Amino acid sequence: MCLTRFAQNVPPPAAAAGKAGKLAVFSIAMACAGTAVAAQEPLYTVLNPTGNPPPIERRAMAxxxxxxxxxxxxxxxxxxxxxxxxxxxxQAWMAVHMPDTKTIFRAKKGAYAADDPDLWKEIKSNEGLMIMAIGH
Structure with a gap:
């Protein structure tokens, strides 16, 4: 389709440039061939599989x-x-500068979002306060 329109407007190549003319026509044909195929490809609609996250419940700080x-x-x-x-x-700083405050170092089990009910139970049973180191 594209090649036919182009070929009607191009004069025949001269005898000296016969190979160059054929190469030009071939190049144009290859370029137009890709466009014709692309226009016939089906269009796909894709949905996001993650869905909608639930609304966030806002809570006041302690x-x-x-x-x-x-x-x-x-x-x-x-x-x-x-x-x-x-x-x-x-903890070392608090021992020097806040000797009346007891500090206990604990490593939480699991990743950030994972629950650690045993640790929370220990903190609550001792009426403890918590400072948590979260990266980033």
Whole structure:
């Protein structure tokens, strides 16, 4: 289709440029062949398999204590790279600067989103506060 329209407007190649003329016509034919096939390809509609996430329930932050004096603070590592080192440094700092505050270092089981009911139960039973190191 495309080649026919083009060939009607092109004068025949000269004898000296016979091969070059054939090459030009061949190149145009190849370019037009791809366009004709592309126009006939079917159109596919694809749906996103992830679906719609549920609405997020917003919650207020926990109330802040007036003081940490006499409190137990759990330093919970979420096992992200370097979080344990940061919390251990925080624990050492608190031992020097806040000696009336008890600190307990714990590593949470599983990934960030995974629940660790035993750890939460321990913190609640000791009426502890929590600082959690979350990466990024």
């Amino acid at each position: 109330p802040r204590p007036a003081s940490l004096k006499g409190k137990t603070v759990y330093l919970v590592d979420e096992t992200f790279d370097g979080g344990d080192k940061f919390l251990q440094q925080m």
